[in-house]
Amino acid sequence: MSQRELVILGTASQVPTKQRNHNGYLLRWDGEGMLFDPGEGTQRQMIYAGVSATDITRIGITHFHGDHSLGLAGVVQRISLDRVPHPVDVYYPASGEQFYQRLCHSTAYHQTGELRPHPIAEPGALEAPAAPFTLRTERLSHPVEAFGYRLTEPDGRRILPERLRELGLSGPVVGRLQRDGQVEIDGRVITLDEVSELRRGQSFAFVMDTRLCDGVHELARGVDMLVIEATFLDADGHLATEFGHLTAGEAGLVAARAGARTLVLTHFSQRYRTLDDHLEEARTFFDGEIVVAEDLMRIPMPPRR
Numbered sequence: 001m002s003q004r005e006l007v008i009l010g011t012a013s014q015v016p017t018k019q020r021n022h023n024g025y026l027l028r029w030d031g032e033g034m035l036f037d038p039g040e041g042t043q044r045q046m047i048y049a050g051v052s053a054t055d056i057t058r059i060g061i062t063h064f065h066g067d068h069s070l071g072l073a074g075v076v077q078r079i080s081l082d083r084v085p086h087p088v089d090v091y092y093p094a095s096g097e098q099f100y101q102r103l104c105h106s107t108a109y110h111q112t113g114e115l116r117p118h119p120i121a122e123p124g125a126l127e128a129p130a131a132p133f134t135l136r137t138e139r140l141s142h143p144v145e146a147f148g149y150r151l152t153e154p155d156g157r158r159i160l161p162e163r164l165r166e167l168g169l170s171g172p173v174v175g176r177l178q179r180d181g182q183v184e185i186d187g188r189v190i191t192l193d194e195v196s197e198l199r200r201g202q203s204f205a206f207v208m209d210t211r212l213c214d215g216v217h218e219l220a221r222g223v224d225m226l227v228i229e230a231t232f233l234d235a236d237g238h239l240a241t242e243f244g245h246l247t248a249g250e251a252g253l254v255a256a257r258a259g260a261r262t263l264v265l266t267h268f269s270q271r272y273r274t275l276d277d278h279l280e281e282a283r284t285f286f287d288g289e290i291v292v293a294e295d296l297m298r299i300p301m302p303p304r305r
Contacts, residue, residue, distance in 0.1 A: 003028050003030065004028060004029050004030065004202065004300065004301040005027075005028050005298050005299060005300045005301060006025060006026070006027050006028075006204075006225065006227065006264065006298070006299045006301075007025070007026040007027075007028065007049050007051055007296075007297075007298050008024075008025060008266070008293045008294065008295060008296060008297040008298070008299065009021065009023075009024030009025060009026060009038075009042055009045040009046060009049060009051070009295070009296070010022045010023045010024040010025075010039055010041065010042065010045055010295055011023070011266045011267065011268055011293045011294065011295055012039075012067065012267075012268065012270065013067060013229075013231050013245075013267050013268060013269050013270070014065075014067055014269075014270070015270040016039075016040070016041070016067075016270075017270050019294075019295065020268065020270075020295055021039070021040075021041045021042075021045050021295050022039025022040045022041055022042070022066075022067045022068075022070070022071065023036075023037040023038070023039040023067055023068050023208070023266075023267065024036075024037065024038050024039055024041075024042040024045055024046075024071060025037065025206070025227065025266075026046075026049075026051055026055065026056070027151070027204060027206075028055070029132070029133065029151070029204075030132060031057075031132075032057045032058065032131060032132065032133075033051075033055040033056050033057050033058070034056075034057065034058040034059070034060060034151070035056050035058070035059045035060070035075065036059075036060045036061075036062070036149070036206050036208075036227075037060070037061060037062055037068040037069065037208060038059065038061075038068075038069065038070075038071035038072050038074075038075050039066070039067045039068055039069070039070055039071050040066065040067070040070040040071050041071060042071030042074065042075055043071065043074040043075060043078055045295070045296070048296055049296050049298075052082065053075070053078045053079050053081075053082040053084050054082060054084050054085070054086075056075070056079065056084070056088055057086060057088060057089070058088065058089045058090070058091070058128070058131075059072070059075070059088060059089070059090045059091065060091045060092075060149045060206065061090070061091065061092040061093070061096075061100075062093075062140070062146050062147055062148060062149070062206070062208040062209065063093060063096070063140075063142055063144050063145060063146035063147070063208070063209060064092070064093065064096035064099040064100075064144060065144065065209065068208060068209070069099065069103060070103070072100075072103040072104070073103045073104070073106045073107070076103070076104050076113065076115060077107075077109045079113035079115070080109060080110060080111050080112045080113040081109075083112055083113070084113050086114075087114040087115070087116050087129075088113065088114065088115050088116065089116045089118055089127075089128065089129065090115050090116065090117050090118065091118045091120060091126060091135075091137070091149070092117075092118075092119060092120065093119070093120055093144075093145045093146065093147055094119035094120055094121040095144075095145045096144075096145070097119055100117065100119075116129075120137055120147050123136075123137055123138045123139045123147065123215065124136060124137065132153065133151045133152055133153045133154075133201075134151070134152050134154070135149065135150070135151055136149075136150050136152070137149055137150070138150070138214075138215035138216075138218045138219050139213075139215045140207070140208070140209070140210035140213060140215050140216065141210050141211040141212075141213040141215070141244060142209045142210050142211070142244040143243070143244050146208070146209055146210060147215075148205065148206055148207040148208065148210070148215060148216070148219045149205070149206045149219070150203065150204065150205045150206070150219045150223070151203065151204045151205075152201060152203045153201030153202045153203065154201050155198060155199065155200055155201045156198075156199045156201065157178075157192060157196040157197070157198065157199060158196055158197050158198075158199040159174070159178070159195060159196050160195055160196055160197060163194065163195040163196075164195055167185075167190060167194075167195065168185075169183075169185070169190070169195065173185070177190065177192055177195065178192065199304065200304060200305050202224045202301055202304065203222070203223045203224050203225075204223065204224065204225045204227070204301070205219040205220050205223040205225070205226050205227065205228075205260075206219075206227050207219055207220065207226070207227065207228040207229065207254075208228075208229050208267060209229060209231075209244055209245060209267070210229070210244060210245070210246065211240070211241060211244050211245070211246070212246065212250055212254070216228075216246075216254055217254065217257065217258060220254050220255065220257075220258035220260055221258045221259070222258060222259050222260070223258060223260050223261070224260075224261045224262065224301060224302050224305075225260075225261065225262045225264065225299075225301055225302065226254070226255055226258065226260040226262070226263050226264065227264040227266060227293075228246065228251045228254065228255070228263070228264070228265065228266070229245060229246050229251070229265075229266060229267035230246060230247065230248040230250075230251045230265040230266065230267065230268065230278050230282065231243075231245040231246065231247075231267050231268065231269050232245060232246075232247045232248075232269055233247060233248055233249075233272070233277055233278065233281060234247045234248065234249040234250075234281055236269075236271075237250075245267075247281070248265060248277070248278040248279075248281040248282045249281040249282065249284060249285060251263065251265055251282055252281065252282030252283065252284060252285035252286040252290070253285040253286070255282075255285070255286040255288065256285045256286045256287075256288075260286075260288065261288055261289065261302050261305075262288065262289045262290075262291065262299075262301075262302045263282065263286055263288060263289065263290045263291070264290075264291045264293055264299060265278055265279070265282060265290065265291070265292050265293060266293040275292045278292055279292050289302070
């Protein structure tokens with residue numbers, strides 16, 4: 001049975017707290033597991049969350065600030081220690097190549113895992129070998145180069161069993177119909193459209209440290225699940241602008257303008273002990289489902305449209 005959910009490994013921004021580990025997010029997408037922004041302590045959080053290194057098929061790093069990347073060293077060594085049998089594709093800003101290399105080779109270890117690096121120089125489509133989705137990136141606005149990510153599943157067709165029964169179709173002929181788009185039965189041509197309906201592909205966007213910019217809106221447009229930073233409250237908007245972040249209100253506004261379905265707020269400053277105000281501010285603009293992320297939470301993808 002397919003499983004699509006976001007496993008929250010950490011929700012803190014620059015400074016972790018007793019309740020919030022540094023960043024870390026694993027998107028489970030059927031047989032795929034894409035780990036985003038593994039901050040310090042990610043490997044331990046994976047244990048608490050019941051996530052293994054073999055679950056990871058791809059890693060996406062938005063930028064090379066420590067709270068988004070210091071955990072990479074432990075994760076890549078764990079991939080080798082556990083002898084993960086499949087290659088792991090790693091995406092990161094090309095301008096941070098030196099940091100990527102240092103993190104992957106920060107200490108002595110026996111490397112057995114295969115990492116396939118994909119440095120990002122420009123926004124656009126990314127190579128995603130064997131993935132059941134397309135992967136693209138957009139440039140964000142932060143003091144260091146940063147990119148956000150979006151996964152989009154292609155639209156498909158859902159076979160309607162009742163229509164098959166009405167037309168007397170069963171067995172190998174159904175396979176031919178799905179493969180070729182049409183079959184001829186007793187002189188009549190039956191098309192796939194007659195026995196199926198559109199199944200819209202799902203989508204997921206990951207937007208971390210950034211001011212409001214075109215890339216944020218592009219990633220969020222019409223998305224099923226938008227995971228987005230909400231480092232500050234609106235009252236501290238001057239700090240968000242200065243340091244390249246969003247407020248909870250801005251995150252809600254982005255989701256509303258984009259027509260997103262589920263909004264996940266995360267990446268909270270240590271100055272906020274509770275997050276009720278983050279929810280309230282986002283709700284001012286967005287009336288869809290809002291989840292204020294907590295460490296070790298599991299958030300299912302919303303049902304298909």
